[in-house]
Amino acid sequence: MPKFAANLTMMFTEVAFPQRFAAAAAAGFSAVEFLSPYDYPPAQVATWLQENHLECVLFNLPTGDWAAGERGLAALPGREDECRAGVARAIEYALATGTTRLHMMAGLMPAGADAAAYRATFLANLRDAAHAVGRHGLTLLIEPINPRDIPGYFLNTQAQAHALREESGAANVKVQMDFYHAQIVEGDLATTFKKHIADIGHVQIASVPGRNEPDDGEINYPYLFRLLDELGYEGWIGCEYRPRGRTEDGLGWLAKAGLG
Numbered sequence: 001m002p003k004f005a006a007n008l009t010m011m012f013t014e015v016a017f018p019q020r021f022a023a024a025a026a027a028g029f030s031a032v033e034f035l036s037p038y039d040y041p042p043a044q045v046a047t048w049l050q051e052n053h054l055e056c057v058l059f060n061l062p063t064g065d066w067a068a069g070e071r072g073l074a075a076l077p078g079r080e081d082e083c084r085a086g087v088a089r090a091i092e093y094a095l096a097t098g099t100t101r102l103h104m105m106a107g108l109m110p111a112g113a114d115a116a117a118y119r120a121t122f123l124a125n126l127r128d129a130a131h132a133v134g135r136h137g138l139t140l141l142i143e144p145i146n147p148r149d150i151p152g153y154f155l156n157t158q159a160q161a162h163a164l165r166e167e168s169g170a171a172n173v174k175v176q177m178d179f180y181h182a183q184i185v186e187g188d189l190a191t192t193f194k195k196h197i198a199d200i201g202h203v204q205i206a207s208v209p210g211r212n213e214p215d216d217g218e219i220n221y222p223y224l225f226r227l228l229d230e231l232g233y234e235g236w237i238g239c240e241y242r243p244r245g246r247t248e249d250g251l252g253w254l255a256k257a258g259l260g
Helices: 017-026 042-051 082-095 115-134 157-167 179-185 189-199 220-229 252-257
Strands: 003-007 031-033 055-060 099-105 139-142 173-178 200-205 236-239
Touching: 003 055, 003 157, 017 031, 017 042, 042 055, 042 082, 055 082, 055 236, 082 099, 099 200, 115 139, 115 157, 115 189, 139 157, 139 200, 157 173, 157 189, 173 179, 173 189, 179 189, 179 200, 189 200, 189 220, 220 252
Parallel strands: 003 031, 003 236, 031 055, 055 099, 099 139, 139 173, 173 200, 200 236
Antiparallel strands: none
16 A cells, blocks of 8 residues: 655645644654755754654755755855855754655756766765765665656756766665656656666655646556556655645645545
């Protein structure tokens, strides 16, 4: 049976972030994920999880100045020290909240930039971060993101991510497969998942093209959920979608998928 985690950055936005933990628990979720916990002390985030009997399955390393358009630091030449400091900060939050997976965003590569330099920077930061989080038994995730949602993002395809994962030589580096991003960039979701299942550390879902509830659009989620079960995928599925309306009103798909 699939295990679904509510993404509190995109779901339950009818209430402030601290109240979303209780909303997710009331809706039947036993796990959550989110983009960034860094606006709150780690002990406070841990309390919200504990009070609502929730597991946190994933959050991101610090991503730079998000409001200014930055989308990660790991591939950016000259930002290595900031990236390293972000790893340390993320570890602090992971240990406080019991989170075992951390996503390292690559960042934007400007048009005409030296792609080899960005790749080398990303690989070096990936190895350093994997070593740092590995000392605490944590898994480091990297995720291809489609260039329509984030133009210029360094990492776009599953093949690119798995090549970097393999080259890193770190056993605790896994790839995050968001079916929404993968469908937009390359499609062939079932075959790609089968090929890489051993090295996929997390799955996320949303409809295409709208990035709404996974109950409409061009991706056949009932088929994919059955496939993940048949293949023995034991990881979490993050619900990283934008509800069409009130979050609770759009959760009917969960009952059909096995949660409700």
